[in-house]
Amino acid sequence: MILISGSWIPGEICTCQDDLMLSCTGLRKNFKNGKSLVFPDFELKAAEELLILGPSGCGKTTLLNILAGLLKPDAGLMTFLGIDFLALSASEMDHFRGKNIGLCLQKPVFIRALSVLDNLLLSQRLAGVDQNRSEAICLLKELNLESTADQNTERLSAGERQRLMFIRALINHPKLILADEPTSALDDYNAQVLIKMLKSHCVQHGAALIVVTHDQRVKSHFNQMIILS
Amino acid sequence: MNLIWLPWKNLWLHPLRTVFNIMLVAIAVALIVILLLINAQFGQHLGKSSEKIDAILAAKGSPLQSVLCNIFHLDAPTGNIKVGEIKPFLRAVHPLIANACPLALGDSYHKSRIIGTTDSYFRWMELSLREGRMFEQDFEAVIGSELADLEHIRTGDTLMSNHGLTALDLDTKHEHGLRVVGILNNKNNLADKLIFTTISTYWKEHDHGDTEGELSAHQDTPVLRNSDLDNIDNDKTLTSVLIQFKGHNIQSLNFVRNVNEGSKLMAVSPAIEISRLYELTGTASDMLYWIAVIIGILSMFAIFINLIQALEERRPELGILRIGGASRSLLFGMTMIEGLLISLIGTITGWLLAHGLLEMFSHLFDLNSRYGIKGLYLAPGEWILILLSAISGLVAALIPSVRAYREEIARLLRL
Incomplete structure (x- = not known):
């Protein structure tokens, strides 16, 4: 069994219940090969951000998938917006996730049959929010993707796909943004723009941000970190 | 989206x-x-065309061919029958037969067949005129509405008919034309494409080789009704007689067998042939x-x-x-x-x-x-x-x- 030690930087756990967004306690994931990952407890308030660092294979993505409700932990508690997130039924979870969580996967996946813009509008439709074309265009503009709006997603470069994925994650104004290696395919300039955009969204919409990465360029932008080992 | x-x-x-x-x-x-x-x-x-016809009297041959020819106007006649043989069946007082209608077939105009018949056919098949009148003389014709509309034929027009029923016969034109005197109302059945004239027109078109005496005897007397056939020479020929029984009893059921066994005629039940x-x-x-x-x-x-x-x-x-x-x-x-x-x-x-x-x-x-x-x-x-x-x-x-x-x-x- 591999025990993962975690530490808060600056090391404080927020106990303020008023604007507590996310609380995770005793999360553990077992694997078929006998390996077990135990994650540190942490809490996040609205507009707070957290960086999860660690070497490859230490369980960063697994933790992110558990936080997104894509994987079920074998033990632990997770409260999100005052709701026992892990106790939700599958359909409740789908609905809750669509409305409240913006997820950026390591590998961008889009609906190939749809254009860039339609992918964003579909995301709004699935989350049950009003489809706002002008907002989608505005976000595309912000990340310099406006010219690709009517293109098929297959024709985008790796960097463009990664930026588009972020727009999709932000378009419904989620309360929790989870990003897995968000800057891996981006140059320095676009990486800076993206991180600033994520942070400004969090402040603007009172959302919590969790970023999993091993990209050292990102480190300086975050004041809270967990280092998984 | x-x-x-x-x-x-x-x-x-x-x-x-x-x-x-x-x-x-x-x-x-x-x-x-x-x-x-x-x-x-x-x-x-098939049903619409044969629903009123219980039997066909025709020359001996293929029963199916007889049905196809006399009801559906598709095949060639099986041969000719003599007027003398069918006279008993045309009598209005026949105990079994409600309707009987003689037909003379064999000529055509373009792809439409010319039917030599009597007024009984029109009453029986409930055919009425859209315009003009019924034929009253030989070489007068009443035509179906679809044929009239398709070929733009009007009353007063003359149709030069052909001897025979197939494309091969198209060159064998008759000397006399048929003058259209009436156009029938549309019935959505075969009658819409047919040309009707008197049986005596057929005889006049075909009996060129007959003796002068035979021809002159009936030349000016068109056969318009079944009863007109009573005065016609028994040796004159036509193609068939369509028959409707008064009722479906044992005697009517035996009619076909009796005719086939007891005469030179062939009696055919269309229902049986259609099911075949x-x-x-x-x-x-x-x-x-x-x-x-x-x-x-x-x-x-x-x-x-x-x-x-x-x-x-x-x-x-x-x-x-x-x-x-x-x-x-x-x-x-x-x-x-x-x-x-x-x-x-x-x-x-x-x-x-x-x-x-x-x-x-x-x-x-x-x-x-x-x-x-x-x-x-x-x-x-x-x-x-x-x-x-x-x-x-x-x-x-x-x-x-x-x-x-x-x-x-x-x-x-x-x-």
């Missing part, structure tokens, strides 16, 4: 595969619809049905395989939809819609194809005039076929849809 739009767009990710599926469904549906249309219309045509005709054509029709059904089943498999393949290819996309908030039921529904779209498009294409092709063939091969078959017709049971086809698309999509429903997000995204 409407959610129905997504399955539609997904279909066209692989256009060739989708078009192939749609074509398979369309071919199966088109084949079945064509068979339905032909069977329904041909059956109706159905038996002959039924096997080919059944075979085509089964071929269509097999193609239909193949198209279902093709839809199934298409959806399974598409599902495999789009697993991460389904995962993304779930992450975005799509429920399992929504994925199930969208996969079902894909199957339904293929089957519906295929069904509509096949349905239009069947009707369009049949209408085209009807014009090209004169199917409407000859067999009452056209494309612009709705056969009973077509809507059931459309419903079944749509259901088959749903059945084919069921297993892939259940798979889309049951998959965990982690498996879809291969986490």
